[in-house]
Amino acid sequence: MAKPAPRPVPVPQKRRFRLTGRTVLRIGVLSLIGASGLLAGLDMFAPPTAEIPASEGAALPATATPLGRLATWSRPALGTRIDQPEYAEASSGNPISAVDGKLKSAWEPRPKQPGWLSLQLADHHGPRLLLVWQAFGHHYLYRRTIPKTYRLLASDDSPDGIGGMWRVLETVTENRVRTRGHVVTAPGAKWLRLQIDGSWTGTPSLTEIVVYDLKGEGPAGCFLVLGDGISNASLTQFTWEPARESADPQPVPLFINGGANGLTAGQGLKLLGQALAVTPPQTYIGIALGSTDALTGTPLPQFERQLQQMVDAIRLSGHLPLLARPPWNPQIKDYLAVIDHVATANGLPAGPDLYGWFQTHSADLGMDGFHPTPAGQAAIRRLWHFSVLKTMKGKP
Structure with a gap:
């Protein structure tokens, strides 16, 4: 019947x-260009939680087996x-x-x-x-x-x-x-x-x-950026594709904006648990933090510990972290050194170098010398775009 x-x-x-x-x-x-890849925004993959120190105030999802520094990643499917x-x-x-x-x-x-x-x-x-x-x-x-x-x-x-x-x-x-x-x-x-x-x-x-x-049958490529107001104001799905008006548009991943204005590493650690709860395995997760910590004077050992805990939690959840070098400002150098150290110590692929860009393009920063102008936001989009595609097409 x-x-x-x-x-x-x-x-x-x-x-x-x-x-x-x-x-x-x-x-x-x-047009998918990989045999395997990533899913975006599905709820069914939320893993169990693993508690981190109470002083940091967050519970982060984690799988039983960490990927580890030498984990093998297949190329994600882009479109x-x-x-x-x-x-x-x-x-x-x-x-x-x-x-x-x-x-x-x-x-x-x-x-x-x-x-x-x-x-x-x-x-x-x-x-x-x-x-x-x-x-x-x-x-x-x-x-x-x-x-x-x-x-x-x-x-x-x-x-x-x-x-x-x-x-x-x-x-x-x-x-x-x-x-x-x-x-x-x-x-x-x-x-x-x-x-x-x-x-x-x-x-x-x-x-x-x-x-x-x-x-194609493979899942779609996914990239989530967890950052402060600088990245939050610069990155959305529409603006994620600088070549979308081109006659020959380039493949792009799905982008998810996980930013929050004024975010410090400690706050990002708490926010990460929420983000991972709705992010499936093998998502590329960009961390764009450090600027607010530099302005508010977060102790460097604390900043390094929180950043390392974020990297560990991302990997334990079956994802790949990518650290951005924050834009130039007079207080950022010591925090930049910590970011570089954590990235090197964990064998992470190179993230976007916002510091290098704004150091030589100071006109792209606003009157406060901290927040980017519209031209600076366009530069941030471009740097993230190239860094993400390079990482996704290459070997992390």
């Missing part, structure tokens, strides 16, 4: 918003993203604000009401889709703007992103982070929808939503 057709998810009617001109909705086609103008629909608010690539604009549903945003997909995509979203805020755990409970849905027959039959692909509850990636299976889908059913304290505010088409 045939199963009854799924009932459509009820949604309010709304006029359409057409996206014209330069690309504002990024629907990508990924090429191809942009094209499409449509977006929403239950309320302006959906363009979530797909225009502007960090200061955001889509917000009506307060205290469930809301949804639908994205039209390119024709002839594969069965696996990767959706990435990021909420407005200055902290990885900024609850005021993030969805707490939400679903991903797909429609094969919707003519406009509003009506038609919709099926649930994934349900997320108790979300605590402001940026996530989801791999879902939706062969033949014409539209993909993010349905927000509940929030923590305020109205969800999403600054970007991106969809990729995954080609």
Whole structure:
């Protein structure tokens, strides 16, 4: 006996918003270039926790067997993203604000009401889709703007992103982070929808939503950067791809922004446990810390101990750490020496050298000599981009 057709998810009617001109909705086609790699943002891989010293105030996930310094890593699968103008629909608010690539604009549903945003997909995509979203805020755990409970849905027959039959692909509850990636299976889908059913304290505010088409059987490459406000303001999925307008775009990984303004190594150690809980094995995790520690005077032995504990926790969880050299400032030299020592002692691949860049490009720093200008943020994106691709394509 045939199963009854799924009932459509009820949604309010709304006029359409057409996206014209330069690309504002990024629907990508990924050409995977590795036989094995990484998954992004899935909840099922959360390992058990291993307690670290109470003085550091955090519990970090860990697997039973550490990778070790000489662990063998296979190349992750990267992908090429191809942009094209499409449509977006929403239950309320302006959906363009979530797909225009502007960090200061955001889509917000009506307060205290469930809301949804639908994205039209390119024709002839594969069965696996990767959706990435990021909420407005200055902290990885900024609850005021993030969805707490939400679903991903797909429609094969919707003519406009509003009506038609919709099926649930994934349900997320108790979300605590402001940026996530989801791999879902939706062969033949014409539209993909993010349905927000509940929030923590305020109205969800999403600054970007991106969809990729995954080609091949290997999982998608994933890179998470845990850093202070310097990296937090510079790196998002939209801005992660400096060559996205090029006629020959380069393969890129999925990027997850785990930054928080004013983050010290001690605070990063606490935040790391939250990040690893929703990050699957063999993710590249970049650590971009030291600037705030230098300004606040964190004792060097404490800074080194906390940095080493982060490296150990990342490896114990089945990931690969990558340490960035923070931007130049008068107080940073001693902390830079600690970062270099930890990277060398642990045999880590070279991270982006922000110190070297800003030492010779001081005009890329703002009036405070600490935070980067827009040109400096572009330089940070470029340095991270090249460092990540070099590491992923080579042997860590």
